Amino acid sequence: MTPTQKWPEQGWALLQLLLVASFSQAEEPVCMHKGDSENAPLSEDGDIMLGGILSFHSSWKDRQETYKHKPLPLECASLNFRDFQFAQAMIFAIEEINNSTELLPGISLGYKMYDTCGSVSRSVRVALALANDNEVVSAESETPCTRPAQVQAIMGDTSSSPCMAIATVIGPFHIPMISHFATCACLSDKTKYPSFLRTIPSDYYQSRALAQLVKHFGWTWVGAIRTNDDYGNNGMATFTEAAQQLGICLEYSVSFFRTDPPNKIRKTIDIVKASTSKVIVAFLSHMDMDVLIHVLSYYNLTGYQWVGSEGWIIDSQTAERDQHHILDGAIGLAIQKAHVSGMREFILDVKPLNKSGNKLFTEFWESLFSCKFNQSNSSAENQRECTGHEDLSELQHGFTDMSLMPIFNNVYKGVYAVAHALHNILGCNETCNYKMQLDPFTILQHTRNVHFKTKEGDEVYFNENGDPPANYEIVNWQPTERGIVDFVTVGRYDASLPADKQLSLQDKPLIWGQNLKKVPVSVCSEKCSPGTRKVLQKGKPVCCYDCIRCAEGEISNTTDSITCVRCHPEFWSNERRDACVKKESEFLSYEEIMGALLTAASLFGTCMTAVVALIFFRHRKTPIVRANNSELSFLLLFSLTLCFLCSLTFIGRPSEWSCMLRHTAFGITFVLCISCVLGKTMVVVMAFRASLPGSNVMKWFGPTQQRLSVLVFTLIQVLICILWLTISPPFPFKNFQVIKNKIILECALGSTLGFWAVLGYIGVLATFCFILAFLARKLPDNFNEAKFITFSMLIFCAVWITFIPAYVSSPGKFSVAVEIFAILASSFGLLICIFIPKCYIILRRPEKNTKKHVMAKGLTK
Incomplete structure (x- = not known):
């Protein structure tokens, strides 16, 4: 769900891809390491290695390059605690498998996790490091180019745009890549991304589910705001298509990105202010929604009913930042709730991450407790000193928030999917076939075909597009008396059911925008009552129309009828034009x-x-x-x-x-x-x-x-x-x-x-x-x-x-x-x-x- 970076980042990724291609075509008998090496911030050795690509930082520091010397490595900034949670979920699944006697007995799984800093080009770079090994070799040493991949599968990335770049690069290597949070429907195209799998449903289903949800409440005139990246643009395109099929019109559809210049953001705000629709469908990442909330608060734009995608609808941090209660009553789709026994305690137990005393843990701990270690280079003199024994259980922080447990469960299921594939390949029963040479393509094929249940009873399998079954919860933001938002599940969406049964709402009270108790109305034109028909207004969408009374002899007995039906010749329309009544028979009678x-x-x-x-x-x-x-x-x-x-x-x-x-x-x-x-x-x-005379005619x-x-x-x-x-x-x-x-x-x-x-x-x-x-x-x-x-x-x-x-x-x-x-x-x-x-x-x-x-x-x- 993290937005894409600027085009220069993707240019770097393309450049690196071309370099890889040129090396693969070289006729040299040996491979030599080129460029700077990448260090994995989190790693653990094992018999079989799994890779992890996560954004432990959400951005990087800008530098003005002079192009007179080689650019320095990217310097990351803005620690991202979410991906620390994802990393912990991955480690939890790996350790659970290593401790299991039923799955991969006698074989230990290791991991290497790299930090992308939210950069698409860096995502490609670390993906290549995982695929091609990252050992620094001397110029004199000869290393064969046909070595097996360093890792047998890659877990990540968190957002769609980096996944598209990574899947394009490692696709020819057939290394399985399993994402827990990249939802763009475009990634279901196996001709472009043959090795990509995911444990979160495709936006193909989410977008249609959102359209059905909007239609269910009778909102036919809505606005739309999307993240300006692959996730937002593709998701909104699918939503628009589905909405048109259901008779929903978009008054406007604008893109938004958290780094947009002020004049572009102001244009977006002006469009929203000038609109007549009262419902806004927001296909945004949580980071873009956080920025948008701040902007909406500044311009005091309230009174709208928000419909959200899973990118932000159950994000507690987003709810905390909504100090002006702009999003109160929001409704949207969320990944189904999940519980994995022992995972919460494991995620909060971060001290094992400090095994090697790496800098990432130090930065993480200092940011988490607002303190500094003695060895820290922090320039802040007023910060207290970190002891390393601070109690995390008493801390109120985003890292301790477990609202994203469904996504943690997706990471957990992804690791287990690879483990089950390896278990089948190695012919594991009481022992495994250690001598078998692992082939990435074989692992990919077996991973696609896995079908198992987790210890919590969740069924895990992939369809022909590498997607899991699409099941969502419908969540409603209901503010409590303490000022905390309660994410209340009010319905379900199951794409496997018939079309008329996919969306189901529970008999629970709903809270709407501005704490209304009844469903808000958002239509371009009021409904046409029986006896009238809709006539489109020139130059406006199909949802904007006038209601014209049916002509004599014609009726419409339904609301919002587009045509009037002519009565049978023996019948005539009544005064209200909503029913045909028997015509009076007329003939010359004795009574008149x-x-x-x-x-x-x-x-x-x-x-x-x-x-x-x-x-x-x-x-x-x-x-x-x-x-x-x-x-x-x-x-x-x-x-x-x-x-x-x-x-x-x-x-x-x-x-x-x-x-x-x-x-x-x-x-x-x-x-x-x-x-x-x-x-x-x-x-x-x-x-x-x-x-x-003489006539005898008679x-x-x-x-x-x-x-x-x-x-x-x-x-x-x-x-x-x-x-x-x-x-x-x-x-x-x-x-x-x-x-x-x-x-x-x-x-x-x-x-x-x-x-x-x-x-x-x-x-x-x-x-x-x-x-x-x-x-x-x-x-x-x-x-x-x-x-x-x-x-x-x-x-x-x-x-x-x-x-x-x-x-x-x-x-x-x-x-x-x-x-x-x-x-x-x-x-x-x-x-x-x-x-x-x-x-x-x-x-x-x-x-x-x-x-x-x-x-x-x-x-x-």
């Missing part, structure tokens, strides 16, 4: 006013026709009734009755039978009616011609011919209707188009040609009848029926001519009402114009109901 009025008009016309027929029947022997064939008059009255009654078939819910009946009944009854009128008109015309148009003509005209319409019903009859139809929120129940015509053929035939007969009546309107009879027929046909044609555009343009049930009105209007026109004048004479002017008056010429009054 219009249907009732038309029904009343139809029945009135039927009754009126019946009354006229009764009057005619009672006065059937009078001249005015007998004139123009009383038989046709009664047939006409009968057909008019049917016309009035057929209008009733248009009222009510359409059915299959009513649809077929209404149009055919209408067509046949009206043809019967017009045929009777046409017959009466022809009688008038023929009667006039028959009165001319014998060709007697009663029989009249009946036959009516029958023939009607049968033609019947034939048309039969063809219509046979080919494509009318049928009930649900019309969804006329009125959007209603279903119009109507009768579809089936064959449009059939419908217009029926109407056309009626129109032809009516037109022909009108022409004949019009020509006979001025015949010199006193009671010329042709005048009334002309007027009735004029009304009839006018009604049906106006019916066509009115019918076509009327919506829904109104088109049915128009058709009924046309039927009733034309029927009333025929009834009133033809029969009412006669009824008036019969009832009110009986003196005119005589043969003499009827036969009188038109000029006679």
Whole structure:
């Protein structure tokens, strides 16, 4: 988790790699030591040696090189107590194995641990020292270049960037390298880093787990701060990808490094201050977080909910430095808690490190107890003198903090993984095969394939990428009354489970930023309620949107719907647009006013026709009734009755039978009616011609011919209707188009040609009848029926001519009402114009109901 150093450091590493490559290609039969030797600050001899690469110091002293002489070795500074803990954990595992009779019996493990001072180039240098041996030989001595590696495996480094450089260099040597804290997902690439293994999960899983955690709490608008190194940049890139897949947007993503110049840090602070997101995902190392806390405190940036990576989320030193409680309520992922019996006591027992009286222990002890030994070169005169017997148990110091026990356990498991691989290679049972030549590649292969359980029950194995299974704890920072942060485990993340079960939260109370008791809200736009849909705001991320109400006939019944769903044609959206409701069916019914009025008009016309027929029947022997064939008059009255009654078939819910009946009944009854009128008109015309001298035309148009003509005209319409019903009859139809929120129940015509053929035939007969009546309107009879027929046909044609555009343009049930009105209007026109004048004479002017008056010429009054 330690950040990468500047590019010049990596340049040195590359230079050294090129030198190694050039030496490996040389054809010299001997190898000679070049450059300064490296001394291992901590070492112990053994039958098989393990290497350790740790940062006992976190930085080094800057020097201005003149390039006039060879640069001096790197002078380290800033003692790093963490890596002392890691070193103790490694030594603890080695001694435990050496004391075991079951693992590597009779074989002792030794170690050499080097200090990198946080420098990438120095990390490469000490890795080469471990791989190539570090003995100083004289120029005259000849040393074979094919010597075995000094160590059989390397433990470390603590951070990702040095591990990438080291793994690149020692990869061709196939020396296993096992890191306990380098999490960059890039290190899983076995084509680049074939000998790299680790006992901590890859950030590939952590980044996705963080994205799922953010999504779980409904935070879709977050900011992101990352360490500007391989750990932070790669981890944040994976998080960003996973967040986008889950619908999370990053308002900003900025890099931060503890050595950044003030103007760059100020720009980062300005970005955070200007943001609207209230959640910050921090993919930072603990050292960068320490610096960031100081900066945030200076600018008084509080009120944010922090989501942390395992690099700092359980770091007690970070919590101690958070004096302004900026990180209170933080939540994030941590390596699973672990306990290794005896390790805590061993780590705190540091006196054995002073076996050789090395300078590192002296510096460590003086820094730990703020004192100085007599032999120390410390210039501080006010410091007390170290005795070497100070009691560590009473000391409150970062070194005594055991919160990083999960990482110590990772070191412990790494050492045991190598030990189990060696145990398998050497064929150890009660004894081991001491004579077997150890090959780094064989050790690497066996280490990859180990599968065992530690004494605490932890299962240890590596996948094909050299990574362990990804299991995390979800930790919440909960401040106590004493002002100390309590790292409370509130959930788990297990990458081996199905996607919907990987993240699980326990039923524990959570503390949020600013000691809130409820989950803070961090969204760019509020959720769109049901009945609306999201519309993206131009030029902004997908999390920023407006909520637009669904259109008529469409609904959304979920929150944050991106689309509105159109209702089924038989349904319509309600007022809130969140549910589809059944459309109201509309048809011309008897219950509504219009249907009732038309029904009343139809029945009135039927009754009126019946009354006229009764009057005619009672006065059937009078001249005015007998004139123009009383038989046709009664047939006409009968057909008019049917016309009035057929209008009733248009009222009510359409059915299959009513649809077929209404149009055919209408067509046949009206043809019967017009045929009777046409017959009466022809009688008038023929009667006039028959009165001319020498005319015998009436014998060709007697009663029989009249009946036959009516029958023939009607049968033609019947034939048309039969063809219509046979080919494509009318049928009930649900019309969804006329009125959007209603279903119009109507009768579809089936064959449009059939419908217009029926109407056309009626129109032809009516037109022909009108022409004949019009020509006979001025015949010199006193009671010329042709005048009334002309007027009735004029009304009839006018009604049906106006019916066509009115019918076509009327919506829904109104088109049915128009058709009924046309039927009733034309029927009333025929009834009133033809029969009412006669009824008036019969009832009110009986003196005119005589043969003499009827036969009188038109000029006679």
